[in-house]
Amino acid sequence: MTVTVIISGAAALVGALLGLGSLISPAWGASVVRLQPMADRPGGWAEFRASYGGGLLLLHGAVLLAIAMREQAGMASVVAAGFAAGAAWLGMAIGRTVSMLADHARHGTRTGYNLFSVGFELVIGLALMAPWLGHIGGRAG
Template identity: 45%
Template sequence: MHYGQIISCIALASGAAMGLGALISPRWASGVVRLVEDPDPARPGGYSEFRATYGGLFLMAHLSALLIALNLPAIYAGFAALPLALGWIGAGIGRLISLFADRDRNRAQGLIPVWIPLEIIIGLAIGANLVQIYDIIRTFTK
């Protein structure tokens, strides 16, 4: 197994594990993303959103890309994980913009400066399988 595929699979498994964690414990997911359910007693709930978006969506998207990465040739696996990789990088970019543009709206910087590089690193790690494609192309063009 190529090192890019190993890095990608570890990152995808981590994303799937985060999804499983949110699916099982929406309170944990709420704490991680620092969002809370609606405090209006007439509108109870909100946990279904954590279970769905941060749970089921994360779990199934990362798990499906992981299964593709483990079972298909590198060229398909790399491109299958690309949307997730770019999604994580996009999240980091969005958070970076928020750090400056929403300075007055954010309660405090908190973990924003920590999440920015972490999300970009996770995105690059998921996309690491593309390094293998580059190596394959470079081998054939010599």
Template identity: 40%
Template sequence: MPLTEILAITGLGFGAALGLGALIAPEWASGVVRLKADPAKGGGYSEFRATYGGLLLMVHGAALVIVVITPPAGSTLVVLPIAAGWFGAAIGRAVALVFDRAKLGDTRIIPIWMATEVALGLAIGAPVLQFLG
């Protein structure tokens, strides 16, 4: 198995683990993303379980299975949109740093999250590199 696929499997596994954690413990997910459920409106915990839980778990888990069972060309098409999503998250944080600085409070964690998202995007997208050289 090429190193690029091992990197993708590691990144996808991490994304799936984040999703599983949020599915099982929405309070934990709430703390990680620093958002709170609004008890007056209801549905907050179902949103954490659905979006940060089930969605992340199933998208990363399904791609992980495909990467493991298909030849490298097949895994390239699967990982590219997920890697782009992680890069998009980092871009969103960069935009927030530029336009929302007054609303963000302590911004020290944002570059750490950005680096994590870029690293996940690179790891998950690594199989694409096999075909660029």
């Protein structure tokens, strides 16, 4: 197993554990992302279990499955799965950065939490993309 695959797998494990935590305890997931369901609109906890729970768990589970099956499915499956999951994390970092720039005056979004979160999202996203980055850098995965 190459270093890039190990890095991607470690990031996928972090993402899968975040998803599992939110699936088991949506209140925990809500506290991590600093959101809560609206009291006057039922069903909000299901959204935490679905999006932050099952969605994150299976997105990162797909990366882990591709890594586990790389001998049968080929390294391209690892590159593609890691790229897709990493792109989602980079999209989160972009959205949060735009909010810190565009929404701060009205909503106070330029916080230490958001700054930390942008860094975390960039690290996880790039780590998930490590096999792809290694591939475009001329190394074989």
